[in-house]
Amino acid sequence: MRDLALILLLAGCPEETASPVAAPKPDDPIAHGWKVSGHVLAPGTMLTDTDADALVGRAVDITATGYTTPWHGTCESATREHRVKALAEVTASLKVDRDAVKALGLADPLDEYRLTCTDNTRAPAFVLWLSGSHALTCWSGACYALTR
Numbered sequence: 001m002r003d004l005a006l007i008l009l010l011a012g013c014p015e016e017t018a019s020p021v022a023a024p025k026p027d028d029p030i031a032h033g034w035k036v037s038g039h040v041l042a043p044g045t046m047l048t049d050t051d052a053d054a055l056v057g058r059a060v061d062i063t064a065t066g067y068t069t070p071w072h073g074t075c076e077s078a079t080r081e082h083r084v085k086a087l088a089e090v091t092a093s094l095k096v097d098r099d100a101v102k103a104l105g106l107a108d109p110l111d112e113y114r115l116t117c118t119d120n121t122r123a124p125a126f127v128l129w130l131s132g133s134h135a136l137t138c139w140s141g142a143c144y145a146l147t148r
Contacts, residue, residue, distance in 0.1 A: 029130055030113050034060040034146040036070075040095075040100045045141025052142045060137070060146055067115055071128050071139040077119035083112045090129055091138075096143050104145035105134035 039052035061068045068074040087108045091098040107121045111130040117123040128146075135146040 012046060023052065028064055030062045030128060030135070031060060031064050032148045034135060034148055036060065036144050037147045038104050040096045040143045040145075041096050041142065042138070042141045047140060047142045052144070055144060062115075068124055069072060069126060069137070071137075072117070072123055075115070075123060075126070077118045078082075078115040078126070081114040082099075083114075085110050085112050085129070087131075094138060094143060097144065101136060101143070104135055104136065105118040105147070106131040106145075108114065111142075112134075123135075 022031045035079060036055045038056065039049075041047060041049065055070055058070045059068070060070070066075045066078050067110045076133060087101065087106060088098060088109055090110055090112070091101050106129065113128045113130065114128040115128070117126075128139060136143050138144070
């Protein structure tokens with residue numbers, strides 16, 4: 001009799017329905033851990049290849065809200081601006097050799113991200129040009145290649 005009551009009780013319960021799974025958010029193209037992997041010097045910089053090579057392997061961490069770089073320090077909260085630019089336009093404005101930048105893994109078109117720190121308004125903008133898993137950022141006349 002107990003078994004019959006249990007069967008009737010279970011039969012009367014509605015089936016569980018699976019809760020809808022939220023669609024995954026698209027991958028943030030710049031929010032990654034990056035490593036300095038090379039450099040290109042701009043004409044007239046006071047830096048040497050040895051100076052720039054000293055940063056190879058250093059971390060650049062970008063999150064959805066901020067960043068940490070060897071040049072800027074840590075910014076907990078930053079705004080972002082995004083533009084698409086041609087490689088030739090970027091290299092001309094930076095006065096760096098286009099072929100040298102291409103050899104670092106960057107190709108047309110470049111996604112330019114300008115991150116402006118809101119918790120330290122004196123910090124200069126962190127500008128990053130992205131091409132797939134490669135990026136470029138410049139500081140004091142040296143443009144550093146970044147890879148994920």
